Amino acid sequence: AQTVTQSQPEMSVQEAETVTLSCTYDTSESDYYLFWYKQPPSRQMILVIRQEAYKQQNATENRFSVNFQKAAKSFSLKISDSQLGDAAMYFCAYRSPMNRDDKIIFGKGTRLHILP
C-alpha cells in the first residue's frame, strides 16, 4: 500500500526567511503524482504545487519549490521569503494514475507558523 509520511508535526519560521517541509512516501509504482496542499485557518484545501514523477525537473510556483528525490522517495517543499499568509497546515499527498481509483493519499500534515 502507498503511504505518505510527514515527520514534522509543527514548524516555525521567521517572516521573510526560508523554510523546508519534509515528506517521504512509499510506493512500488513508477508513475505517480505528488502534491503539496495548503490548508489555512479557513479550512479550504488549496493546491500549492504538483510534481509528476516522470519529470526530473523540480516543480516551482513563485516562492514555492520542491526537491523531488525519486530514488529516495522524498518530496520536500521549500517556501522562500515566508509571509504571514503562508501560515497554514501543509499536506503532502500522493496519487497514482495506475490505481483504478483516483484517490489522493495524504500525509498527516505539518502546521507552519510564521513569526513576525
Place this chain on the structure above:
Amino acid sequence: DSGVTQTPKHLITATGQRVTLRCSPRSGDLSVYWYQQSLDQGLQFLIQYYNGEERAKGNILERFSAQQFPDLHSELNLSSLELGDSALYFCASSVFSGQGSTDTQYFGPGTRLTVL
C-alpha cells in the same frame, strides 16, 4: 475559489440523525470525490463517482452512502450518526477519472459536521 461548491458550510445535529451534504463540481468536471478530515484519522478518501456512476470506494462506513445526479452534483448521506462522525467533509472534482488520467483534483470549502 476552486469552483467547487459545498452546502451547508456547517451542520450541527444529534446522534442517531441523518444528514445530507451536497457538492457541485467545477464546470466541466465529471468526477466527484468525497473525503473526510477528522482529528484522529486525518484526511481519508471515502468514495468516488464518475459521470453518475460509483467508481471507487475507500474507507466509507455502511451507514454512509453517496450518489451523483445527471447534472453531476453529488450528495453524501450520513445516517445513524455517531459522535465520531464529527468531521470536516470535503468534496473534490476533476475532469476525468480513469487509469492514466493526469488531472488535478480541486477541493471545495468543506462541510463541518458536528454531532452532539
